[in-house]
Amino acid sequence: xRQPLKARKVSDHVYWVGAxxxxxxxxxxxxxxxxxxxxxxxxxxxxxxxxxxxxxxxRAELLARIASVIDPExxxxxxxxxxxxxxxxxxxxxxxxxxxxxxxxxxxxxxNLSDHFDLGEQLTAVKDGESISLGNMRLSFFETRMxxxxxxxxxxxxxxxxxxxxxxxxMHLASSGRFDVEVGDWExxxxxxxxxxxMPFSHLVLKLLDRVSSLGIPIRIVAPDHGPIWQREIDxxxxxxxxxxxxxxxxxxxxxxxxxxxxxxLMARSIGEGIVAGGAEYKMMPLKVxxxxxxxxEVLDAGAIAVGSSTINNNMLPAVADxxxxxxxxxPKNLVGAAFGSYGWSGESIGQVRDMLASMGIEVIxxxxxxxxxxxxxxxxxxxxxxxxxxxxxxxxxx
Ligand code: FEO
Numbered sequence: 001x002r003q004p005l006k007a008r009k010v011s012d013h014v015y016w017v018g019a020x021x022x023x024x025x026x027x028x029x030x031x032x033x034x035x036x037x038x039x040x041x042x043x044x045x046x047x048x049x050x051x052x053x054x055x056x057x058x059r060a061e062l063l064a065r066i067a068s069v070i071d072p073e074x075x076x077x078x079x080x081x082x083x084x085x086x087x088x089x090x091x092x093x094x095x096x097x098x099x100x101x102x103x104x105x106x107x108x109x110x111x112n113l114s115d116h117f118d119l120g121e122q123l124t125a126v127k128d129g130e131s132i133s134l135g136n137m138r139l140s141f142f143e144t145r146m147x148x149x150x151x152x153x154x155x156x157x158x159x160x161x162x163x164x165x166x167x168x169x170x171m172h173l174a175s176s177g178r179f180d181v182e183v184g185d186w187e188x189x190x191x192x193x194x195x196x197x198x199m200p201f202s203h204l205v206l207k208l209l210d211r212v213s214s215l216g217i218p219i220r221i222v223a224p225d226h227g228p229i230w231q232r233e234i235d236x237x238x239x240x241x242x243x244x245x246x247x248x249x250x251x252x253x254x255x256x257x258x259x260x261x262x263x264x265x266l267m268a269r270s271i272g273e274g275i276v277a278g279g280a281e282y283k284m285m286p287l288k289v290x291x292x293x294x295x296x297x298e299v300l301d302a303g304a305i306a307v308g309s310s311t312i313n314n315n316m317l318p319a320v321a322d323x324x325x326x327x328x329x330x331x332p333k334n335l336v337g338a339a340f341g342s343y344g345w346s347g348e349s350i351g352q353v354r355d356m357l358a359s360m361g362i363e364v365i366x367x368x369x370x371x372x373x374x375x376x377x378x379x380x381x382x383x384x385x386x387x388x389x390x391x392x393x394x395x396x397x398x399x
Pocket of ligand 1: 082084085086087148149167225226
């Protein structure tokens with residue numbers, strides 16, 4: 001009986017043999033509203049090579065797509081560019097089924113894989129810049145430490161000029177198309193991936209982009225492990241990475257808050273009006289309806305963030321603690337901040353938000369605005385003024 005799961009040809013000797021996860025909606029705290037893909041690639045060289053595997057539950061899909069090209073037992077080598085479970089989860093079962101001669105990984109990949117699984121003698125370290133022969137073609141390896149794990153590396157197939165980049169240049173976006181030109185509307189998902197996964201490592205992304213160009217190798221295909229394969233829009237995604245990594249200040253402000261009885265929401269609106277009057281723009285992100293991973297995506301190209309919280313039991317609201325904790329881990333650079341919020345009798349949340357922003361190295365404007373119970377005209381005027389001050393600071397930075 002014909003089975004429907006097929007490989008998709010990527011280049012003369014490379015096939016996509018990954019899996020499509022249409023239903024995942026949470027990726028360790030990052031909302032994946034359009035699902036994702038776990039891309040794996042089969043190189044049809046003399047030594048048939050599988051580059052990366054897929055998340056554990058998708059093992060059968062990977063094997064079926066491989067089997068649409070060759071008997072999986074014909075695979076000689078497996079390359080693991082990254083040990084995280086979405087790419088290695090079924091590796092032990094695939095090694096058991098295929099019995100490859102070798103499983104290649106970076107030196108730290110060997111260590112991390114060994115801390116996950118017992119892969120036996122086949123597990124072999126390859127160094128940065130090392131090449132292996134696949135018989136009639138060569139595969140080279142480049143360590144990309146901390147992009148985004150210590151073990152991460154790229155692989156490059158010279159015959160087809162394909163760069164396998166693992167998580168880099170990927171996105172969580174399930175689609176029927178496999179190539180960039182077949183997948184419209186991808187830019188937000190690429191930005192979201194960068195903001196949530198790669199933002200803390202932006203200084204390394206800039207070094208990586210320099211290294212890729214200094215290698216002087218032809219690149220016809222960039223093959224990441226999530227989302228579309230880059231063919232026509234390689235320059236566009238490389239350019240976006242350079243822009244996101246630099247995080248130059250812009251005149252966009254993210255206003256995000258949670259509110260108990262709409263008082264902090266009223267303050268947020270007045271801050272927004274002040275931002276516009278000051279010549280900047282804002283994106284309103286109420287935390288009751290906006291996921292943390294979308295808020296940080298908006299921060300990616302913002303120059304400032306204003307964070308509001310009512311005070312509850314002497315603390316900021318839990319949703320505000322959540323976004324601030326998440327943002328702190330992503331280490332945003334070149335950001336101006338401000339705090340605001342309503343309170344009933346103590347009002348600690350505003351100072352807590354301000355202190356948390358300052359602890360991230362964010363330049364915090366003023367002491368923040370507090371309003372008792374329901375903000376009156378004077379408190380709303382202070383909020384408007386805070387918005388104006390944020391906009392003015394962004395204009396100064398742009399000069
Ligand atoms: Fe797609 Fe870091 O795993």
